[in-house]
Amino acid sequence: MRIISADSAAALLDEQFNARFLVASASVMVEPPYREPSSVLAEPIFREVDSGFEVIVHEAELCVSLLDKMRADVVHLDMSLRGVSIEDLSPVELANLRTSKVGRQNILKILPRLRKIAGEIKRVHGIDMLAIGKESVPVRIAELTAGSEAILFACKKVVDDGQPVMLGLPMMCQPKVHENRVYLCSLISAEHDVRSFAVDADESLRKVKLTETLNPCARGFRALKIEPTR
Amino acid sequence: MRIISADSAAALLDEQFNARFLVASASVMVEPPYREPSSVLAEPIFREVDSGFEVIVHEAELCVSLLDKMRADVVHLDMSLRGVSIEDLSPVELANLRTSKVGRQNILKILPRLRKIAGEIKRVHGIDMLAIGKESVPVRIAELTAGSEAILFACKKVVDDGQPVMLGLPMMCQPKVHENRVYLCSLISAEHDVRSFAVDADESLRKVKLTETLNPCARGFRALKIEPTR
Amino acid sequence: MRIISADSAAALLDEQFNARFLVASASVMVEPPYREPSSVLAEPIFREVDSGFEVIVHEAELCVSLLDKMRADVVHLDMSLRGVSIEDLSPVELANLRTSKVGRQNILKILPRLRKIAGEIKRVHGIDMLAIGKESVPVRIAELTAGSEAILFACKKVVDDGQPVMLGLPMMCQPKVHENRVYLCSLISAEHDVRSFAVDADESLRKVKLTETLNPCARGFRALKIEPTR
Numbered sequence: 001m002r003i004i005s006a007d008s009a010a011a012l013l014d015e016q017f018n019a020r021f022l023v024a025s026a027s028v029m030v031e032p033p034y035r036e037p038s039s040v041l042a043e044p045i046f047r048e049v050d051s052g053f054e055v056i057v058h059e060a061e062l063c064v065s066l067l068d069k070m071r072a073d074v075v076h077l078d079m080s081l082r083g084v085s086i087e088d089l090s091p092v093e094l095a096n097l098r099t100s101k102v103g104r105q106n107i108l109k110i111l112p113r114l115r116k117i118a119g120e121i122k123r124v125h126g127i128d129m130l131a132i133g134k135e136s137v138p139v140r141i142a143e144l145t146a147g148s149e150a151i152l153f154a155c156k157k158v159v160d161d162g163q164p165v166m167l168g169l170p171m172m173c174q175p176k177v178h179e180n181r182v183y184l185c186s187l188i189s190a191e192h193d194v195r196s197f198a199v200d201a202d203e204s205l206r207k208v209k210l211t212e213t214l215n216p217c218a219r220g221f222r223a224l225k226i227e228p229t230r
Numbered sequence: 231m232r233i234i235s236a237d238s239a240a241a242l243l244d245e246q247f248n249a250r251f252l253v254a255s256a257s258v259m260v261e262p263p264y265r266e267p268s269s270v271l272a273e274p275i276f277r278e279v280d281s282g283f284e285v286i287v288h289e290a291e292l293c294v295s296l297l298d299k300m301r302a303d304v305v306h307l308d309m310s311l312r313g314v315s316i317e318d319l320s321p322v323e324l325a326n327l328r329t330s331k332v333g334r335q336n337i338l339k340i341l342p343r344l345r346k347i348a349g350e351i352k353r354v355h356g357i358d359m360l361a362i363g364k365e366s367v368p369v370r371i372a373e374l375t376a377g378s379e380a381i382l383f384a385c386k387k388v389v390d391d392g393q394p395v396m397l398g399l400p401m402m403c404q405p406k407v408h409e410n411r412v413y414l415c416s417l418i419s420a421e422h423d424v425r426s427f428a429v430d431a432d433e434s435l436r437k438v439k440l441t442e443t444l445n446p447c448a449r450g451f452r453a454l455k456i457e458p459t460r
Numbered sequence: 461m462r463i464i465s466a467d468s469a470a471a472l473l474d475e476q477f478n479a480r481f482l483v484a485s486a487s488v489m490v491e492p493p494y495r496e497p498s499s500v501l502a503e504p505i506f507r508e509v510d511s512g513f514e515v516i517v518h519e520a521e522l523c524v525s526l527l528d529k530m531r532a533d534v535v536h537l538d539m540s541l542r543g544v545s546i547e548d549l550s551p552v553e554l555a556n557l558r559t560s561k562v563g564r565q566n567i568l569k570i571l572p573r574l575r576k577i578a579g580e581i582k583r584v585h586g587i588d589m590l591a592i593g594k595e596s597v598p599v600r601i602a603e604l605t606a607g608s609e610a611i612l613f614a615c616k617k618v619v620d621d622g623q624p625v626m627l628g629l630p631m632m633c634q635p636k637v638h639e640n641r642v643y644l645c646s647l648i649s650a651e652h653d654v655r656s657f658a659v660d661a662d663e664s665l666r667k668v669k670l671t672e673t674l675n676p677c678a679r680g681f682r683a684l685k686i687e688p689t690r
Binding site for chain 1: 461463490492493494495536543592594595596597598600648649650651652654
């Protein structure tokens with residue numbers, strides 16, 4: 001199966017390690033054996049964390065952009081609704097799925113737009129867009145991809161602004177810089193061979209100092225202090 | 231403690247990575263330090279996945295077969311009911327344990343047969359059969375054992391049928407072939423030294439090609455594509 | 461941030477691997493990158509496991525003792541109440557937090573004493589004591605510290621009594637002896653670089669034999685058999 005997926009990841013943190021601004025979104029193409037992306041579209045977003053579910057609409061649009069370039073068998077969206085097809089997800093069916101009240105209300109706000117995108121994907125490409133979320137390996141790979149791109153976007157911001165930032169990374173992963181690439185490797189059990197990377201075309205990595213730290217207030221999360229090196 | 235346990239594992243998958251046929255059952259003897267089995271009884275079952283709880287009765291019978299050959303202190307069954315003794319598990323007590331409605335109904339169907347087996351074990355061997363499930367290391371070792379035996383049963387089927395199969399492996403483990411053994415090593419945190427293996431007496435491994443892949447629709451699960459090498 | 465935290469850990473087990481006596485409490489100072497303690501206060505407690513929540517009051521007092529010696533920015537207590545400040549935690553607010561009925565009753569018993577300690581910390585040092593529990597890396601480091609100290613306290617007891625003990629270790633960690641130190645390294649995903657250690661000033665380690673085993677009835681937990689070497 002050729003699977004297209006998308007996610008948003010990494011957040012600028014304040015001094016108390018609270019997430020403030022979501023940094024990047026990415027869509028990915030993932031093929032067997034489903035360990036890394038084979039194609040990537042990424043964008044800086046620097047959007048307030050509280051804007052929440054709105055970002056999923058943008059992720060769906062990024063999937064469409066990738067789908068316009070290459071063939072896929074299915075689209076995996078980062079919504080955990082047991083893998084139902086978004087096109088079939090009426091407000092009535094949503095009420096039957098076990099979701100929290102707040103979660104359901106947030107989904108209802110974006111559902112018309114998501115269903116329109118899903119209908120378009122079905123009509124043009126003949127494939128489904130599934131709300132599979134946490135169960136999907138391609139969604140995890142999209143998260144690691146958005147995270148590695150976010151590191152470069154944040155480095156560029158640090159170089160431009162001359163101010164250090166603390167970047168909160170996706171859950172359970174660790175960054176590794178190798179030449180002009182920044183890898184983000186999963187640390188989740190049984191994901192030891194799952195990773196993604198971003199290419200530093202702007203050579204921002206050379207102009208900053210990276211220091212990894214654990215997030216003391218959120219077990220499983222790491223952060224990267226990014227400082228300018230004048 | 232000398233602990234006998236049993237479990238069933240690995241499933242033939244369809245093209246969408248859905249589990250169709252459960253492949254193998256195994257009972258094991260596990261002794262300190264509880265990392266590998268010291269004795270094994272395994273059987274191919276190739277049973278429809280939906281037959282569900284029925285398979286537990288067969289697992290209990292496999293425990294009895296192993297118990298007829300060697301002494302043990304307790305039997306661990308793959309049912310997660312807080313470690314209660316099956317013999318003491320009346321329908322009334324079952325109602326007091328927190329189980330889902332569907333789960334309770336499935337257990338009620340097999341409970342008379344399980345209690346009969348538990349009574350027999352108590353009478354003949356003087357030991358308890360516990361519904362400990364997820365909390366038991368020997369149950370995990372039985373799962374890895376059934377999984378490694380399932381790989382060989384599936385290889386044999388591929389050699390006999392001349393058709394490839396996709397075999398879904400137990401949760402969070404990875405296969406390793408070494409000489410005429412196929413190991414299944416746990417990838418769960420703090421189980422890095424827990425594993426089992428099956429011996430390829432029929433030399434089926436030489437007649438197939440194995441390709442490992444992640445299951446893209448079920449995080450934590452891996453699958454093995456097994457193809458004949460003519 | 462400089463964070464002080466405390467926890468209690470490790471238990472003497474009976475023959476069926478049931479926890480009987482909690483062995484040690486420790487408070488720790490943890491600083492960036494939050495992987496190990498920079499200062500430690502530890503005490504043997506050998507208290508009945510069922511005494512439960514009482515031990516948290518003692519842990520808060522150990523935090524105060526450490527705070528009397530060095531400056532910190534916040535105190536993390538091993539109570540999982542979403543990080544609320546203990547000082548602000550009235551019985552009314554506690555009722556609004558999602559806790560089990562039994563949990564709430566246990567907390568209510570110790571809440572007056574905890575709030576008194578929190579008020580004292582605020583008055584004298586100007587910092588908060590948070591009920592952050594499971595989300596806190598410093599709480600995990602305090603747990604590993606108490607566990608490594610408990611190994612030495614248990615070794616000393618074995619040398620004194622001439623009787624072997626089985627010591628149940630904290631969740632998902634593994635002991636390593638190096639020279640006169642016993643390390644306890646986390647085995648939790650994404651905590652591969654988190655650990656603590658205790659220094660064997662009494663040279664008890666030389667007078668015992670340590671054998672590691674998995675706890676067969678509690679997945680993720682390991683135990684240490686400690687025997688005297690006459």
